[in-house]
Amino acid sequence: MRFALGLKGEALGFVSAVFFLAVCFGVPLGALAWCLLRERKLTGVFFLGVASFLVSQVLLRLPLLEALGNTAWFAVFSATQPMLYILALAASAALFEETARFLLLRPQRTRAFDLRVPLVFGIGHGGLEALLTGAGVAPLLFASPEQAGLLDGALFVSGFERLSAMACHVAFTFLVYYAVMRRKPAAFGLALLLHCLVDVGAGLASTALIPLFLFELLLAVFAVAQLWLVFKFVSKRKDSI
Amino acid sequence: MSKMRKMLAFAVMAMFTLALCAFLAGCSGGSGLSEGVPEWADEAAVVQDAQAVIEDFSARDYDSVAAKGQTVGLTADQLQGAGDAVLDALGSFSSFGDSACMTGADGAGAEFVTVVQMADYENGTAQYTISFYEDGSLAGFYVK
Structure with missing residues (x-):
């Protein structure tokens, strides 16, 4: 990274921080601005996406995990069964988020098939996740800008990961939208499976069972590939009954 | 297709x-850790031992805790350095919550039993992770 950009130390850290903040704040807020200025009727869809992450994770799953974390048996489970623990976390994230997506997209059944709906919804959903990630780091960076220099290129990797994550959320939303509009439960199942796989990878990377750099690379490739495949798949079937 | x-x-x-x-x-x-206690340990007894350590720690009797942790080089100063801040935030000790045990081994292959004990305080709940070797000495002491 340092070699590629010809930057080092504080300069690299500053560029990384700017990139990270641009992704976390710029992409979701930019999408919202686009909706407000160009496609006002999609603004509601954007906020539905925000709501799906807010309700499924912030209001339901994370408090549940916090409550479980305050029990001794869960601490022992996470320490003695790390793989099952990672799988349980991944499966629960997939279940909560995809179910929220399904329930909030279901009313779209009465409307015409519109590929912009899952795109905007997905950016809203992934955008809130990115916003909250950025909001957790931004105060530290602004309070102590020299911290960016110490982090080297780590924030660039984090920003890159947020982009990949948002692409994944858009892809999952396309699948759930297709499942809702064409009554194809298999597509919903596929969204659950793919989401679970991505989160298992993230869990393995967080415990250093797979190198972080490898995970980020695989995630980026996977995100682009599935987004392209899913978009092609769904767009070919938008007129089918 | x-x-x-x-x-x-x-x-x-x-x-x-x-x-x-x-x-x-x-x-x-x-993970190298397994649920339950090793053959040489009794679950009720090790939980009681862990609770005794927690009571000493909560009473800021760091010398008593350090005395059990000499094998791993635990000192009263180290405990006080981190303990005072933690205990100031938690407030006074209230009661013990649930507990669970697991077994592991250190780098030298010596087996230990770990007790995860929840403890309720005036201002919140703390999770203690306390490990004992077979001779009863402390193999680890963590609080969060």
Whole structure:
């Protein structure tokens, strides 16, 4: 990274921080601005996406995990069964988020098939996740800008990961939208499976069972590939009954 | 089956296979920790020992805790350095919550039993992770 950009130390850290903040704040807020200025009727869809992450994770799953974390048996489970623990976390994230997506997209059944709906919804959903990630780091960076220099290129990797994550959320939303509009439960199942796989990878990377750099690379490739495949798949079937 | 579907199916199967391999590899290695207590330990007794350590710590009797932790080089100063801040935030000790045990071994292969004990305080709940060697000395002491 340092070699590629010809930057080092504080300069690299500053560029990384700017990139990270641009992704976390710029992409979701930019999408919202686009909706407000160009496609006002999609603004509601954007906020539905925000709501799906807010309700499924912030209001339901994370408090549940916090409550479980305050029990001794869960601490022992996470320490003695790390793989099952990672799988349980991944499966629960997939279940909560995809179910929220399904329930909030279901009313779209009465409307015409519109590929912009899952795109905007997905950016809203992934955008809130990115916003909250950025909001957790931004105060530290602004309070102590020299911290960016110490982090080297780590924030660039984090920003890159947020982009990949948002692409994944858009892809999952396309699948759930297709499942809702064409009554194809298999597509919903596929969204659950793919989401679970991505989160298992993230869990393995967080415990250093797979190198972080490898995970980020695989995630980026996977995100682009599935987004392209899913978009092609769904767009070919938008007129089918 | 259309070409697109085949590609999507292949991508899914490839990712699933990779994840499964990683999962199995992880399972075969494991964490080195297993649920329950070793043969030389009695669960009720080790939980009682852990609670006694927590009571000493909560009463800021760091010398008593350090005396049990000499094997791992635990000192009263180290305990006080971190303990005072933690206990100031938690407030006065109220009661013990649930507990669970697991078994592990250190780098030298010496087996230890670990007690995860929840403790309720005036201002919140703390999770203690206390490990004992077979001779009753402390192998580890963590609080969060």
